[in-house]
Amino acid sequence: MLLNLPKSTVGGLLAGAALLCGLNAQAAIPIEHWTLANGAKVYLAATQALPIVDAQIDFDAGSRRDPAPQAGLASVSASMLEKGVRASGGDPALDENALGEAWADLGASFDASAGQERTSFTLRTLADPALLGKAVQLAAREIGEPAFPDEVWQRERAQIGASIREANTQPATVAAKAFAQAVYGAHPYGVETTEATLAQIDVAAMRARHAQLIQPCRAKISIVGAVTRAQADVIATQLLSRLPAPAAGEGGCAPLPPVAEVAPLAAPQDLRIPFASAQAHVLIGQPGYVRRDPQHFALNLGNYILGGGGFVSRLTEEVREKRGLAYSVYSGFSPGLQAGAFRVAFQTRPDQADEAVKVSREVLRKFVADGPTAAELKAAKDNLIGGFPLLLDSNRKLLGNVANIAWNDLPLDYLDTWTARMNAVTAAEVKAAFAAKLQPDRMVTVVVGGKD
Numbered sequence: 290m291l292l293n294l295p296k297s298t299v300g301g302l303l304a305g306a307a308l309l310c311g312l313n314a315q316a317a318i319p320i321e322h323w324t325l326a327n328g329a330k331v332y333l334a335a336t337q338a339l340p341i342v343d344a345q346i347d348f349d350a351g352s353r354r355d356p357a358p359q360a361g362l363a364s365v366s367a368s369m370l371e372k373g374v375r376a377s378g379g380d381p382a383l384d385e386n387a388l389g390e391a392w393a394d395l396g397a398s399f400d401a402s403a404g405q406e407r408t409s410f411t412l413r414t415l416a417d418p419a420l421l422g423k424a425v426q427l428a429a430r431e432i433g434e435p436a437f438p439d440e441v442w443q444r445e446r447a448q449i450g451a452s453i454r455e456a457n458t459q460p461a462t463v464a465a466k467a468f469a470q471a472v473y474g475a476h477p478y479g480v481e482t483t484e485a486t487l488a489q490i491d492v493a494a495m496r497a498r499h500a501q502l503i504q505p506c507r508a509k510i511s512i513v514g515a516v517t518r519a520q521a522d523v524i525a526t527q528l529l530s531r532l533p534a535p536a537a538g539e540g541g542c543a544p545l546p547p548v549a550e551v552a553p554l555a556a557p558q559d560l561r562i563p564f565a566s567a568q569a570h571v572l573i574g575q576p577g578y579v580r581r582d583p584q585h586f587a588l589n590l591g592n593y594i595l596g597g598g599g600f601v602s603r604l605t606e607e608v609r610e611k612r613g614l615a616y617s618v619y620s621g622f623s624p625g626l627q628a629g630a631f632r633v634a635f636q637t638r639p640d641q642a643d644e645a646v647k648v649s650r651e652v653l654r655k656f657v658a659d660g661p662t663a664a665e666l667k668a669a670k671d672n673l674i675g676g677f678p679l680l681l682d683s684n685r686k687l688l689g690n691v692a693n694i695a696w697n698d699l700p701l702d703y704l705d706t707w708t709a710r711m712n713a714v715t716a717a718e719v720k721a722a723f724a725a726k727l728q729p730d731r732m733v734t735v736v737v738g739g740k741d
Contacts, residue, residue: 328506342514350408350502361482373436433531506542569738574632587722596620639739660720
């Protein structure tokens with residue numbers, strides 16, 4: 290039994306568990322899926338390798354649902370969820386310090402965060418029934434009964450505003466913002482959090498947002514670890530037990546308004562932003578593709594060859610090795626429920642920026658036109674397939690993969706068939722996929738650095 294161990298020992302076991310998970314990694318752990326009576330969808334990958342349980346609860350409550358005048362509402366609401374819980378029934382209110390102490394006493398951890406698409410809650414705890422039950426109940430309070438204390442928000446808003454001002458003095462921030470606005474236009478993916486939008490956010494807006502979007506029927510719950518299906522069903526139910534039932538009735542939610550698709554670029558843009566920096570920051574790209582696209586494997590494999598494979602990629606060979614124009618250069622897609630950006634990124638001396646951009650564009654144009662060679666395809670497959678077990682070598686990594694399957698409605702056997710599907714991709718399929726998704730002559734180029 291772990292119940293009577295001191296806190297330091299419990300915490301040490303959790304840390305050791307994370308390190309030892311790699312010794313017990315399995316490439317094909319069956320994923321079970323079912324729907325609770327309240328409408329929440331549950332995904333379970335049960336593994337007895339270690340006595341720990343990881344859970345992630347995702348809601349369609351990312352920044353893409355922020356009102357434009359309140360950009361940043363998703364992110365700050367998520368951070369404020371961890372600043373205290375209100376009193377409820379016989380349970381006393383807990384401020385942020387009391388919450389921290391409660392989690393330390395359990396030797397467990399809990400986190401809330403928000404990205405472009407989802408607000409996520411993650412729980413990690415030992416599987417001992419006494420500790421597990423208390424951790425789940427405490428997590429349920431944070432999910433369902435946040436206090437949103439106004440005095441804490443005033444402090445947090447001032448700190449976030451200071452961070453924004455500091456970030457805006459960095460060329461990387463300037464480049465990223467300019468790139469997002471040019472690629473996404475009026476789409477929510479391109480909306481920027483500013484001090485002005487923060488000023489429009491109050492705790493009333495956070496409470497209203499929480500009530501509208503954080504509902505049991507909107508939840509996707511991924512669980513990994515030493516639990517049975519019956520135990521996972523109880524855990525999932527308890528995690529959402531402090532949330533009020535939706536007005537539409539048991540198991541039903543009123544549909545959320547649709548979010549517009551990311552529009553393709555109609556013409557190229559070349560943005561040169563003067564900045565007094567030692568290095569010019571360069572981003573080249575366009576909208577990419579949605580995660581459920583059937584060409585995902587071909588695009589993933591092709592990107593490894595183009596610029597995702599580090600020192601073995603074409604961009605590195607042409608930009609760094611042959612010409613010494615940048616220390617590192619990479620390319621990547623960011624697919625999701627909507628078409629996240631494709632980008633090529635690097636830093637270079639301001640006086641070399643034009644040449645580096647020209648070379649990068651030419652490499653990209655040639656790859657889209659011709660596709661990979663047979664040798665490049667084989668080397669990329671060998672590397673990606675050989676490294677696939679490392680994507681599953683801990684509970685936390687496995688949880689991320691299960692949550693990805695849940696969020697994007699991928700097949701439950703996705704991890705089982707990953708190797709075979711990647712190995713089946715042909716050079717012609719890579720060429721066709723890149724030709725369908727990328728338009729090198731209609732991309733955004735952002736260069737921040739150098740004189741006007």
